[in-house]
Amino acid sequence: MNDDRPTPGIAEDLAPGLRRVLADNPSPMTFWGTNTYLVGHTDIAVIDPGPDDAAHLAAILGALEAGQRVSHVLVTHSHVDHSPLAPRLARETGAQVHAFGPSGSGRSAIMTRLAAAGLEDAGEGVEAGFAPDVTLRDGTVIEAEGWALEALWTPGHLGNHLAFAMGDTVFCGDLVMGWASSLVAPPDGDLTDFMASCRRLRARGAKVFHSGHGAPITDPMGRLDWLIAHRVGRETAILEALRDGPADAQTLARRIYTDTPAALLPAAARNVLSHLIDLHGRSLVAPDGKLTASSRFALI
Secondary structure, eight states: OOOOOOOTOOOOETTTEEEEOOOOBBBBTTOOOOEEEEOOOSSEEEEOOOOHHHHHHHHHHHTTOOOOEEEEEEEEEOOOOTTTTTTHHHHHOOEEEEEEEEETTTTOOHHHHHHTTTTTOSOBBBBBTTTEEOOOOOOOEEEEETEEEEEEEEOOSSTOOOEETTEEEEEETTTTTSSSSSOOOTTTOOOOHHHHHHHHHHHHHSSEESSSSSSSSOOOOHHHHHHHHHHHHHHHHHHHTTTTOOOOOHHHHHHHOTTTGGHHHHHHHHHHHHHHHHHHHSSSESSSSSSSSTTEEEEO
């Protein structure tokens, strides 16, 4: 992967009819910052407007060339680094915001129960009030002059996560990233759904993925193979650690994520919890009582 960070706020050509504008919001969770994509030559689809930042709004609008207009605003998912600028951009341009649904939509049944029981989001920043103007079903095709994008419901990183396919190009949001594995943190993230979404994209095929963060992924099938294998490896490590006796997600995270900075261990523990919930659903482990974030799990 190219490690050279693009200049924030400058529209860069990635392919004919495709540009990227980087938001200036780098962090350990966002890498360079959020990638905003501009698709089209006349009618422009803006994919993932990004954080609610006036400078980034100005950069998106400033990237419009003579005769161009924003016809659609598309959001892959409602994390605060992807969706908050959408309504402001829509008001400025007259376009509508398209997404799978409000925050909280698309959750699996088990994650819905955990959220109802009081499991809060893991602090990765869900935009609680997000609601699109237009909800998209899996398989819906959005089109305008010169382009067509198929919405693919790809839950896992977040329940309302969409990817957008345009020929052999896929805008994959935060499901797949070239610089790191994606965070899957209950109750908004669901590992069972995540693995199914990865395998769905693997079966579909593509030549390039444009992710929510980082450089274009030019070997998307290889990256998906790595990501799936990485998660299978984590599962194996968790099962192996449980051979020493029951443990909760935090204890397992400390044992397994030995090179992870202390500040990132809470996120690692939520990742482990997502694996434990998945393993529980497959009858490989069981909690000591009611399933909660603090449950101790044992091998079955």
